[in-house]
Amino acid sequence: MISVFCGFLCFLWLFFYFCGYYSGTEKMIDIRILREHPELVKANCKRRGCPVDVDRLLADDAACLALQRETEDLRAQRNQLSRECREKPEAREQVRDIKEKLAEKESELNQLKGRLNRNLAWLPNLLADDVPEGDGDQDNVPLRESGEKPVFDFAPATHEVIGERLGIIDTARGARVAQSGFYYWSGRGAQLASALFFWAQQELVKRGFKLFMTPCLAKEATLFGTGYLPFFQDQTYRLEGEDLSLIGTSEQTLVGYHAGETLPAQSLPLRYAAFSPCFRTEAGSYGKETRGIFRVHQFHKVEQIIFCRPADSPSFHAQCQENEEYLMQALGLHYQVVDICVGDLGAPGYKKYDIEAWFAGYGGYREVASNTNLTDFQTRRLAIRCQDQDGGRCFPHTISATAVTDRVVCAILEHYQHADGSVSVPEVLRPLTGFDRIE
RNA sequence: GGAGAGGUGGCUGAGUGGUUGAAAGUACCGGUUUGCUAAACCGGCGUGCGGGAAACCGCACCGAGGGUUCGAAUCCCUCCCUCUCCGCCA
Numbered sequence: 001m002i003s004v005f006c007g008f009l010c011f012l013w014l015f016f017y018f019c020g021y022y023s024g025t026e027k028m029i030d031i032r033i034l035r036e037h038p039e040l041v042k043a044n045c046k047r048r049g050c051p052v053d054v055d056r057l058l059a060d061d062a063a064c065l066a067l068q069r070e071t072e073d074l075r076a077q078r079n080q081l082s083r084e085c086r087e088k089p090e091a092r093e094q095v096r097d098i099k100e101k102l103a104e105k106e107s108e109l110n111q112l113k114g115r116l117n118r119n120l121a122w123l124p125n126l127l128a129d130d131v132p133e134g135d136g137d138q139d140n141v142p143l144r145e146s147g148e149k150p151v152f153d154f155a156p157a158t159h160e161v162i163g164e165r166l167g168i169i170d171t172a173r174g175a176r177v178a179q180s181g182f183y184y185w186s187g188r189g190a191q192l193a194s195a196l197f198f199w200a201q202q203e204l205v206k207r208g209f210k211l212f213m214t215p216c217l218a219k220e221a222t223l224f225g226t227g228y229l230p231f232f233q234d235q236t237y238r239l240e241g242e243d244l245s246l247i248g249t250s251e252q253t254l255v256g257y258h259a260g261e262t263l264p265a266q267s268l269p270l271r272y273a274a275f276s277p278c279f280r281t282e283a284g285s286y287g288k289e290t291r292g293i294f295r296v297h298q299f300h301k302v303e304q305i306i307f308c309r310p311a312d313s314p315s316f317h318a319q320c321q322e323n324e325e326y327l328m329q330a331l332g333l334h335y336q337v338v339d340i341c342v343g344d345l346g347a348p349g350y351k352k353y354d355i356e357a358w359f360a361g362y363g364g365y366r367e368v369a370s371n372t373n374l375t376d377f378q379t380r381r382l383a384i385r386c387q388d389q390d391g392g393r394c395f396p397h398t399i400s401a402t403a404v405t406d407r408v409v410c411a412i413l414e415h416y417q418h419a420d421g422s423v424s425v426p427e428v429l430r431p432l433t434g435f436d437r438i439e
Numbered sequence: 440g441g442a443g444a445g446g447u448g449g450c451u452g453a454g455u456g457g458u459u460g461a462a463a464g465u466a467c468c469g470g471u472u473u474g475c476u477a478a479a480c481c482g483g484c485g486u487g488c489g490g491g492a493a494a495c496c497g498c499a500c501c502g503a504g505g506g507u508u509c510g511a512a513u514c515c516c517u518c519c520c521u522c523u524c525c526g527c528c529a
Contacts (some may be wrong), residue, residue, distance in 0.1 A: 068489065072498045079498090082510040087529065092509040100507085262449095264485090385486095389468090393486095 027086065030123060030380060031061060044126050047133075047342055052122050060116040067109040074102040091124065121230055124347035125377040131351060134341030141341065146325060147334035150360055154160035154419040157412035158361035160292030165190065165421050166438055169293060178279035181282065181297040187410075188438040192425060193300070194411045197275050200302040200327055201406040204324040207323060209273040209304060216276060217244045222256035225382035226372065227348030234283040242257070246279035251400045255304040258384045265388035268396060269308035269316060276301065293406060294366065304405035313397035315372040317351065320401035324355055324369050327404060331426045333411055334358040334367050355402075356436065357411035368411055369402035 034041050034057060042054045078098045082089045132141045151155075151294055163169025167366065168189025174182035183195045205211055220243055223229045228248060237246040254272045263270070268277040280303050289295040304323060306316045320336070328335050352372040356365035376395035379385070386396045415425040422439035431434050 065489075072489070075499085076497055078509080083458065085509045097511045140443085355464085383487095391484095 002186060012413055024331065028087075033126075034058065035061065040126070041123070044124070046399055047127060047136075048124050048347070049152065049343070050122075050347070051117065052124075055125070057119055060112060060119070064109065064112050064116055068104060071102060071105045071109055071179060071284050074098055074105060077432050078102065121224070122347075124231075125350050126376060127194075127226075127342060127345070128351035128373070128394045131338075131345060132339055132341040134343075134344040134360055136342045139341040140344055141339040143339050143353075145334070145336045147331060147332065147358075149334050149358055150415050152360065152417075156414060156417055157359040157421075158292060159294075159359070159413045161361065162290070162404075162413045162421070162423060163410075166423065168192075168438065171293065179297065181295075183293050183296060185406075187271075188433070188435065189409070191433050191435075192412070192429065192438065193406060195425075195429045196409055196412070197300060197302055197402055199274055199429055199432055201273060203327060203330075204273040204302070204304060204317035204323065204403055205273075207271075209271040212250075212254060212257075212272060212274040214250050214257075214274050214276055216247050216253075216279075218244045218247050218252050220245070221250075222259065222382075225254050225259060226252045226378050227346075227381065228252060231242075231347045233279050237279050237281055247276065247303060248280050249278045249400075250274040250276035250303045251305060254303065255307075255384075255398055255400070256382060257397075258307065259382040262393070263307065263386045265309060265385065265386045265392075265394075268386060269306050272305040272307075273302055274305075276303070288359075292410065294410065299404045299406045304399075305402045306399040306401075307379075307384070307386075307396045308338060308399070310394055310397050313373050313375060313399060316397075316399050317371065320371050320399050321353055323404050324371055324403065326400060327383065328355060328357065328369075328408075330428050331408070331412065333408075333415055335368070340370070346372075348372075348374050348377045350377070354356060355416075359411060359414045360417070361414045366407070366411075368405060368407040372399070373399045373402060421437075 004384070007435070022103045034054070038054060038058055042052075045052055045054060056376075078095055081095045084091050085095070099100070105433055128307070132139065134140065135429065158166070160169065160171070165262070168187050170184040170186055171180075174180075174184055184190075220229060223245055228236065232248070235248060237243065254274055257272070258270075278299050280297060280299075282295060282297060285295060288382060304320050306320065308316045326334075335355050335357045338356055340349075340354055345352050349372045352370060354367050354371070355369040357368045358364075359366050375397045378398050379395040384396060384403075385393050386394045412426060413423050414424065418424070422437050425436050425438070427432050
């Protein structure tokens with residue numbers, strides 16, 4: 001009974017959420033969703049196991065509104081009296097009184113607002129109804145497979161073994177020069193990786209993406225706006241004494257590209273792509289996947305980003321998925337698509353799919369790409385709006401999806417290995433590598 | 440890194456203490472005139488928050504943050520950014 005009721009509320013909410021933007025009158029922000037449908041926000045938090053105290057947010061918000069009315073009232077009085085001051089100098093005394101009261105209220109308001117905003121920053125995005133329940137990656141739901149699992153008449157090696165044997169992955173020197181968790185691609189391995197990244201960029205351009213090379217450092221406001229702060233603060237490398245961090249993905253700089261701007265609705269969708277290094281401290285993941293270069297402090301990624309009208313985000317989410325899978329298929333890799341469950345879906349995400357490639361040497365599927373519909377979570381934080389010709393304004397939705405990463409190179413190594421230890425180059429990359437085999 | 444100039448609405452650009460949210464132009468939208476186009480003329484035209492059924496009202500915003508003042512786009516301080524010149528440099 002209760003769940004039916006909740007379902008109905010969700011339906012109602014979604015209806016307004018997706019349709020409201022086109023009315024031109026709906027200008028909800030997080031706090032308004034909270035005010036108007038607190039039960040939805042609470043249910044969402046509960047589903048995510050998120051500790052935000054919604055009732056306290058509501059109480060703080062109500063207090064803020066009351067205080068805001070008071071201060072605005074005082075300011076209105078002050079402004080009125082100031083205007084009279086030229087004719088009636090005695091009004092100056094009155095204004096001084098008001099100013100004192102105003103200063104008190106203002107500082108009270110600022111304090112309260114600060115607390116409210118700090119707590120609001122931790123509120124996760126809403127979830128799509130069809131996100132599978134679950135606590136962690138073990139509960140993700142495989143949806144489909146593609147390609148053939150390769151068959152070997154020998155025991156296939158893992159990418160770290162292949163990489164070392166062929167002298168194309170060097171983790172020892174990576175650790176010596178930088179730190180454990182860094183590595184070199186070298187020789188034909190570096191050529192293969194470069195070819196893959198270049199190829200993927202060209203494919204995205206063919207599919208309508210505009211290619212960028214972006215800053216690899218970004219300021220706090222950018223990381224906050226894209227939802228990486230405060231949620232993934234401990235994953236971020238921050239420069240000492242500067243308001244700059246190493247980017248964890250070019251998503252941060254591509255979405256942040258339009259911070260504070262109003263985009264004409266007719267310019268949407270915007271399809272952006274970039275290749276960049278990605279830096280992650282991987283704090284808390286010590287001991288997990290330490291072998292090879294699967295989990296490292298710096299990797300490289302070709303990324304796809306889409307800004308679109310709110311109603312269109314599900315279809316562009318699907319389109320990004322298709323792009324990802326096209327690349328995997330063109331490379332001849334075997335993979336499965338996984339529907340990410342609640343417990344494995346980051347706070348900014350509304351709905352997410354991963355691609356897990358088959359790693360023959362490892363003997364299992366491992367994540368190589370992910371594709372997230374972030375709805376308006378990022379655009380609200382970054383104040384990116386869209387405006388249609390009749391003046392209606394809304395927050396565009398963003399899709400953030402991987403194209404390829406170094407992990408795909410690893411999958412290639414394991415998929416295309418031979419008994420003699422050599423590795424074939426996927427057909428589509430041969431024109432770029434100039435060789436068809438690494439031995 | 441050194442020296443100078445500057446940051447005002449989609450754009451250009453006035454404004455140096457008081458109904459200035461901000462002249463003017465341009466762009467844009469609506470209308471009139473016109474054989475079409477162009478031109479001319481008239482009107483409209485920022486955003487956010489709060490209040491209101493609505494009309495509408497209030498507050499805030501002239502790079503950001505503080506300060507002076509009854510009152511700040513305008514005065515003072517700090518920071519950021521842009522441009523020009525010099526130096527250095529992939």
